[in-house]
Amino acid sequence: MDARGSVLWITINRPEKRNAINEGVIRQIREAVENAPLDPALHAIVLTGAGDKAFCAGADLGSNVQGGAFQIDYANPRHYVIDLFKALEECPLPVIARVNGHALAGGFGLVCACDMAVAADDVRFGTPESKIGVAPMMILGHMLRVLPRRKLLEMCITGEQFDAATMLELGVLNYVAPRPELDATLARLLANITNKSPTAIKLFKQGFHSMQDMSLRECFEYAQIMISIMASTDDASEGRASFREKRPARWASVAEENT
Incomplete structure (x- = not known):
């Protein structure tokens, strides 16, 4: 993890394992996501993978697909992957996936769990779990909110991979760029985020995630309260x-951070 200006970069640094994730990696990402909002100088988070082969190839299966990501302690049913997804959902800072390589299985779930995503045009996406006798249940909640139903069923049942252009068309990605232009494209998006009111963004993210599970009538009632809160902030006055x-x-x- 390293802060670059007002942006925290979190890099999955296991290129020899195609940036596969295990419990230790997941916990480090979760802690970084949870701690970032405590630093008032940070206004956004970028999640990416080391190298250029993979953003994240999913769970590190090793030699035993019965363990790790596929196990849960029923006496303490708080799976570390779900804990990370909850942290991403509750994070008040925008989280952007920089998809520098293939995003498969849990790696694709991470892309869907982020608020926005920018990808190189030569990367591929998929949920190949059906090929090893399981299904992408851990990441299904986020995929249901991002992908159209029929394409999601095809992806999960067949295990086939799709290119970045298809993911852009389906709304999974915000931008696709030729690999040499990936970071410039990401920088433009970040500039458009970090020059806006941090307070408004934090309140909006809270409202966005709350309202997506409400009925329309509940949304109306909640919106009235939230806009009143937003309008009363110092950033709104400015x-x-x-x-x-x-x-x-x-x-x-922002001024308070610099004093």
Whole structure:
């Protein structure tokens, strides 16, 4: 993990294992995601993999597919993968997947769990679990919210892989770029995020994840409360002032970090 300006970069650094994830890696990612909002200088998170072969090839199966990611302690049913997905869901900072290589199985789940995703045009995506006699249950919750139903069923049942262009068309990716332009494309997206009100983004993410599971009537009631809260913040006052005065906003939440 390393902070680059106002962005925390989290890199899965196991290129010799195609950045496969195990319990230790998952816990490190989760801790970084949970701790990042405690640093007021950080406004976004990038999740990526080391090298250029794989973003993440999923769980590190080793020689025993019955263990690790496929086991749960029924006396303490809090699987570490689910703990990470909960942390990503609750993180108030935007989390962007930089998909530098193939994203398969749990790696594809990580892409779906992030708020946005930018990928190189030569990478592939898939859920090959059916080929080893299981199914992608751990990541299904996020996939159901990102992919169209029929394409999701095809992907999970057949285990076949799809290219970045298809994932862009399906809405899994925000941008696809030729590999040499991947970081420039990501930088443009990050610039468009980190120059906005950090307070507004945090409140919006809270509202976004809350409202997606509400009925429409519940959304109406919740929205009235949230917009009132947003409008009362220092950043909202500064935003209105900067609009009237035709100048760039000086966000209070950023100014406080620099004092």
